[in-house]
Amino acid sequence: MRPLLHPMLINGRTGDPALYIETLFEQRAILFDLGDITSLSPRKIRRLEHVFVSHAHIDHFFGFDRLLRVLVGRDKRINLYGPAGFVDRVRHKLQAYLWNLVDREPGDLTFVVTEIRSSLATQTVRFRLKTAFAAEAIGTGRIDQGILVQDPTFRVSTAVLEHRTPCLGFAIEEPAHFNIWKTRLAGLGLPVGPWLRDLKRAVIEHRPDDFPVRISPSMKSSNEHDLPLGQLRDVLTVTPGQKIGYVTDVADTVDNRKAIVELVKNADLLFIEAAFARADVALATERAHLTTEAAGQIARQAGVRRVEPFHFSPRYAGEDERMQNEVVAAFAGHHR
Known part of the structure; x- marks a missing residue:
């Protein structure tokens, strides 16, 4: 059966995290993480409806300004999601610019921003161009069973993970x-x-x-x-529809492993960070990231069909094949 969701790592395995997913037969797309999106065409940016940000470290949130620049002046709604504190971070981004001429813009760009706290409680705030992006409270709530977005053609679930700061993992699944x-x-x-x-x-x-x-x-x-x-x-x-998992910037802890496995269980495709090589486990622990071995083990434990490692540290420049091989070996159950 031909899948409806088509994912693409915008910056490959070593650049800023940003996973663009197009919906077949529809002019719609979603984005997991908002790193550098300079190479993403304005046409593809205009297709975006939902943007899910794992956390606001610069390599995961740097692309917000590009998103804003392409969409200003258009009648467009973007739904943004992030961890605790995300609403304020978006607000500060928007208020860094002067909007005294917004009455001349033909369209009213709207950002609807939802932050997810560790308790899965949510806060949602709207920012509209025509009001100079003043914050308008929409309400609070709570995520039921981890389901963040329920759309007729897909649903997105989330889990709050730990990276010495709350960091969201995601899974997108077609209904059938x-x-x-x-x-x-x-x-x-x-x-x-x-x-x-x-x-x-x-x-x-x-x-x-x-x-x-x-x-x-x-x-x-x-x-x-x-x-x-x-x-x-x-x-x-x-x-059953296709399921894609997305996990990045997480410490290798028992709680994180348990939450990730539950989130991406039986996924057809798992995009998972493998920031450090197997031999550099001490560095990975110090910086709260996964090694290639940990990434492969988690994918195996979750029973995913295929694993796609990414977010390799720049220290391994030119060693993509080695990093991938280490993930694949752990995924296959091969031991040192």
Whole structure:
């Protein structure tokens, strides 16, 4: 089944962390971490809807100004997420600039910023260009079961990890993949058409069998009628959707390992930092990062299908193959 989520490390395995994920067939994208995004085209930046920042160290948050510069003047809403204190950090970024001419801008750029505390309590604040990015409190809440965003086409979960400061890990998951059986449609005398999107959505939302689905041969057709969902279930098969994990800048502790494994369990793809080589475990411990061996072990314990290490320290410049091999060896269960 063709995956709908297509991830790309903007700066490779050694540059600033920034994982861009496009949604197939839709002009939408999300971003995990906001390091240097200079190489990301304005067209791709304009597709962003959600940006998830693990923490505000400069290599994870440096790209905010580029994001702002590309989007100012457009009618656009960006949902930003980060750990405790994130709302104030965004506010300070925005207030570093003078906005006395905002009445001349054609669009009202809006940032809706949610910070997640260690207790999973949340605070959300809105910043709008037309009000010179004054802070407007939206409210407080609490994340249920770690689910931060629930969208019809994906959901994003989070866990609060430790890097001598709270640091968020993330997992994005498609709700399901669908395969439409055209022969079964034909057997029921039903057409292929846009109405199948409504059928898929009804299944995703766990509607009951008596839920009416509108059948329409085309967008402009007047020959429309309803059928109950229960009569239509056999025309499609459902398989679990793709799951992608993203974890970076975490200390190798028992609590972190447990939380990461729970967050990314059975992921199809795990992007995980491997900042230091296996032999440099003392340095990794001192700087609260993972080694290549720890990254591979965590991926193995979580039962992920594929591991993609990144965020290699600059001290290993030109040694990407060695670092990857150490991760793969630990992931395969090979011991020293």
